[in-house]
Amino acid sequence: MIDPFGRLVTYLRLSVTDRCDLRCTYCMPEKMRFLPRSEILSIEELDRLASAFVRLGVRKLRLTGGEPLVRRGLMTLVEGLARHLDSGAIDELTMTTNGTRLAEFAGGLAAAGVRRINVSLDHLDPEEYKRITRGGDVAKVIAGIDAAMAAGISIKINTVALAQDNADHLVTLAEWAHARGAELSLIEVMPLGQVEADRIDQYLPLSVVRAMFAERWTLTDMARSTGGPARYVRTDEGGTIGFITPLTHNFCGGCNRVRVTATGQLFLCLGNDADADLRGPLRSAGDDDALDAAIAEAMTRKPERHSFDHGQKAPAVARHMSMTGG
């Protein structure tokens, strides 16, 4: 699949649910309204959908949400999709999770062929973590990370840099991750969906964080290209830190990804409304011809770039990250 700007689309992020067991303050409001279950694709439909993308050239599948590990039947989906790993049709089957239930699933995920997982973790202090996530238990996340590593899965910690919540904790988080042999990636908060807090108060440019890190370590830019939006540095102690900067540095030129929600809505760009309904074609016919055609048509409409601005009153896009799939 090639978009109008010559970019090869090889990466699908598939949201398996919009629901979550946490309520991170920057991600969703406390009283989040979730979609009716009837609108959510079944496990079989999610498999058919992901497999259509694989047929059309996707080489990397990431399951996300909402929280993927709260989706009933998730392991059936993972074990089913693992056939694409076994056949060599995809290079990677992976996941982004908040980690609260990872201890329970780590062994099964490893056995299915999952080799790397991103775990979101914004604070190590139990009280601070509980406040940011509105009720989460950081001990469970740490147990999940340990279980995954023990099962042979590499972990990348994803942390949203938050001016008021963790700015003074990021060096500690990086040291903690590196001591465990995990990488750390930082991301700037994006104006996606309405939350109670004012985004401009949460926003911490990563240029500021990098300067902070440079006081602690000598940082060396790495040439590594993962096909993703992160730029990596290595510390003089050997740890890797990724910076994902949707605000301060637009990285759309190399975009290779699209996202599908748990209702089967394809989003061609995280920060843009361009979309396509795939649930209709998925449910309309016995074969997948209509589905393949809808995906191929949508690729001709992939936007060139996103544009985020915390100066605007309204969010850049109305939908929350938990719906689009992070």
Ligand code: SAM
């Ligand atoms: N629940 C899983 C988790 O937290 O890892 C997967 C879904 S979550 C929406 C995916 C990622 O999006 C998380 O790392 C989260 O921190 C990030 N995220 C959510 N809302 C965001 C926002 N407004 N700006 C930047 N990142 C956000």
Ligand code: SF4
């Ligand atoms: Fe849930 Fe992930 Fe959003 Fe936090 S960031 S509320 S864990 S979906």
